[in-house]
Structures are given as C-alpha cells and as structure tokens.
Amino acid sequence: MMIMIATRSLIASVLLALMASSAFAAPPASCASKFVGEWRHSGSGNRGSVLRDGRALCSEHPACVQGTWTxxxxxxxxxxxxxxxxxxLAPDGRTMSTGxxxxxxxGPVPASARSAAPMPSAQSPSSDHPVNPGNPVMLWMIDKVQKTFPCDPKTDRHKCRPRSPEGTTGSRG
Incomplete structure (x- = not known):
C-alpha cells in the first residue's frame, strides 16, 4: 500500500514539474535579448519585468495581471x-507598441535591440489589437485605463463596441 502511494506521489510530482516547465518556456535566444529588461507601460503606468525565463511580471498597478512572453x-x-x-519593437529599441x-x-537599450526594424508577418495577428478582441474584461480595462476608446466602425471593428453610459461593454451583435 505504501509503495502504491509513493508511486502515485512520484508520478504526480513529475507531471507537475513537466507542466510548470512548459508554462515558462524560455523565449528563443535569437530575439530574447532585445526584450529582456524593465519597461514602463503608457496606459496603466505599471512597471513590467520581462525575464529571460519567459515570465512577464508587472507591478505598481492594482489591476496588474502576471503573464508570460515569447x-x-x-x-x-x-x-x-x-x-x-x-x-x-521600435527601430531604436527604446519602445515597443501594440498600436x-x-x-x-x-534603462539602457541593448545593442541587439537598437537596429530592430518591424517585420510584419502575414501569419501573425495584427499588432494593433489583442488576439482576443472580444474579451469584455479587457475592453473594460482599456476603457478605464485610457479613458477614451476612439474608433472608426468602418475600418476597425475590433476596437468598436457599443457602450453603455457607464462605459461597460454592450452586446457584440
């Protein structure tokens, strides 16, 4: 009986370790050095720490949500x-933008980031909106942080959402 419990515990530990290691997989070395470091976000003002191990930590803002990056x-x-x-990443390596x-x-810009030239990819989502544009929590946070949410419904359907007078998300119709 004790051997069975020990075996199950070992299997559970190994599975947990495998899941944890894949969740924080390090970004590719070919581009990671361009981004690793400390960043200040314009919308919320929070400080972001982009770590070599693939974690993206934020602080200095109560609505901060920790994440990962590649x-x-x-x-x-x-x-x-x-x-x-x-x-x-901007060509000077000083800023990066979603649009x-x-x-x-x-802090200082590493040499690997200084000559960065944007290289759009047809396979990647547009960099001017989140991959999940309909997330009501994110739309609410963007409204609250930016205080405005300008859009042109004819050209940018990802940003335009009906709003109630309180600024919350309406139906997506």
Missing part, C-alpha cells in the same frame, strides 16, 4: 489570463 523577430508576444498581445499601447524601456 518573441519572434522584433515582435514580443505577451500572454496572460485576459488575452494575448503583439508588441512590435494602442506603448511600453518604454527603463
């Missing part, structure tokens, strides 16, 4: 429980 070329893909966003939000590097 990269492809000059694009950082940030993911948390609310969605996923593509941040494109609606900007993060500014805190």
């Amino acid at each position: 990269c492809s070329g000059n694009v950082l893909i940030y993911t948390n429980s609310l969605g996923s966003w593509n941040y494109t 609606t939000a900007v993060s500014t590097r805190i």
